[in-house]
Amino acid sequence: AQTVTQSQPEMSVQEAETVTLSCTYDTSENNYYLFWYKQPPSRQMILVIRQEAYKQQNATENRFSVNFQKAAKSFSLKISDSQLGDTAMYFCAFMKHEGEGSQGNLIFGKGTKLSVKP
């Protein structure tokens, strides 16, 4: 069974600084997807960034980038130029790639609560 571990329950960062959130996972699969979701106080789950395991290049989305280390089963999220609106819970998630007809179940970590301070 796959597991996702986020070892930092809470983190804080000063506005405009950079912060890195950690995520490790355990799987015997070779082909899969990894995601970071943001959950602000509104409770909406918002997709931040996505990585396909077969791609070596790290995904980036504006101020958000990942450091994907497949051999180490590590998938950290870097937020550059942190903004007050980045304050939220951040969840790392894993999904097997089962080809056509994939069930697509996401397995989530327990989350990291990020506070951006002015």
Next chain:
Amino acid sequence: NAGVMQNPRHLVRRRGQEARLRCSPMKGHSHVYWYRQLPEEGLKFMVYLQKENIIDESGMPKERFSAEFPKEGPSILRIQQVVRGDSAAYFCASSPFPGGGYGYTFGSGTRLTVV
């Protein structure tokens, strides 16, 4: 496009009552997923449905919980005879094709409180 709509946003039920949670997927999405989030936890998969079919219910408790996604209308997650342990946030997500490899679109969730 209104996104994934869930209602009600908050639901309070007394122990033993039934809870009915609704999810309207995004327009054009025929794949619906339900997840449950307990306090201080990440979301956990419950059930995956396509129109009129349950594809995977491996995460759903065997008793008291049921889900449907009829040909017309929203997907419904039904919890019968609720207990305090059912108190959680229930999220629905949808995708236009199987697998969700591009990441689902989630609704804002229904917070169920059992008193």
